[in-house]
Amino acid sequence: MKIDGIYVEYGDEKVLTDISFDIKRGEFISIMGPSGVGKTTLLRTLAGLENITQGYIYKEVKKGKEITLKTSFVPQNPTLLPWRNVLRNVLVGSQASKINMETRMHEANEKIKAVGLSGAEMKFPKELSGGMQQRVAIARALAANPEIILMDEPFSALDNHLRENLTDLVATLAKDKNLTIILNTHSIEEAIKVSSEIIILAKKDGRSILQKFELDAQNKHGSEYFKTKLEVTDAIKNAGMEH
Numbered sequence: 366m367k368i369d370g371i372y373v374e375y376g377d378e379k380v381l382t383d384i385s386f387d388i389k390r391g392e393f394i395s396i397m398g399p400s401g402v403g404k405t406t407l408l409r410t411l412a413g414l415e416n417i418t419q420g421y422i423y424k425e426v427k428k429g430k431e432i433t434l435k436t437s438f439v440p441q442n443p444t445l446l447p448w449r450n451v452l453r454n455v456l457v458g459s460q461a462s463k464i465n466m467e468t469r470m471h472e473a474n475e476k477i478k479a480v481g482l483s484g485a486e487m488k489f490p491k492e493l494s495g496g497m498q499q500r501v502a503i504a505r506a507l508a509a510n511p512e513i514i515l516m517d518e519p520f521s522a523l524d525n526h527l528r529e530n531l532t533d534l535v536a537t538l539a540k541d542k543n544l545t546i547i548l549n550t551h552s553i554e555e556a557i558k559v560s561s562e563i564i565i566l567a568k569k570d571g572r573s574i575l576q577k578f579e580l581d582a583q584n585k586h587g588s589e590y591f592k593t594k595l596e597v598t599d600a601i602k603n604a605g606m607e608h
């Protein structure tokens with residue numbers, strides 16, 4: 366996928382200007398930056414939920430034809446349907462697909478197992494903790510069999526330990542299925558640990574500025590880790606984010 370010079374505006378406000386970057390299949394990209402800089406807008410744009418006023422998003426090309434990649438969006442709050450149990454909430458993820466109910470049920474149960482919620486299939490959202498509800502939201506996103514999962518600070522309401530576990534879980538599931546993940550997060554440690562690239566979004570004089578950090582296994586350990594962390598922390602500070 367190639368994002369090529371896109372602009373997104375709300376009325377007179379240019380929220381995103383001239384944004385370009387590439388997303389390779391299987392990458393885990395974290396997007397960071399100050400509040401109001403346009404991170405949610407960028408994710409929503411990638412999900413096809415916002416109008417682009419200039420520029421273009423090139424989807425994947427197969428056999429000379431542009432194909433639309435299936436995306437799932439995990440919002441900041443789990444937005445489960447309170448009158449549906451866990452299983453039926455997860456089934457929402459695949460309701461637009463043409464596969465038969467038996468297969469959908471089988472796959473929904475598989476996803477519930479993958480997020481560690483076996484046994485809770487018949488529970489209702491109000492009977493679940495916040496972390497469990499977010500896991501249902503992840504299972505629902507996976508049930509759509511997406512190629513790309515866009516996650517907007519999905520775990521920010523949870524405590525650090527739980528958030529780390531869930532981020533690791535998503536990273537592992539993504540690796541297994543070669544899914545592309547784009548995550549908005551405020552946690553530098555989390556971003557370095559799981560990402561293949563961190564993109565810091567800033568704004569100067571009304572124009573968007575992107576800074577990209579490509580990460581490999583080396584950047585995540587020992588003294589290299591601390592060097593990476595320092596560089597990312599500095600870049601975020603310069604972008605105006607408070608920590």
Ligand SMILES: Nc1ncnc2c1ncn2[C@@H]1O[C@H](COP(=O)(O)OP(=O)(O)OP(=O)(O)O)[C@@H](O)[C@H]1O
Pocket residue numbers: 375380398399400401402403404405406407
């Ligand atoms: N639907 C909308 N209509 C008008 N303006 C909007 C709309 N959504 C967002 N904006 C504006 O676009 C800008 C970017 O908002 P966005 O939600 O993308 O920021 P963000 O980087 O995700 O911030 P945060 O870290 O607080 O979530 C803000 O100035 C906001 O006021």
Ligand SMILES: [Mg+2]
Pocket residue numbers: 404405406517
């Ligand atoms: Mg946001």
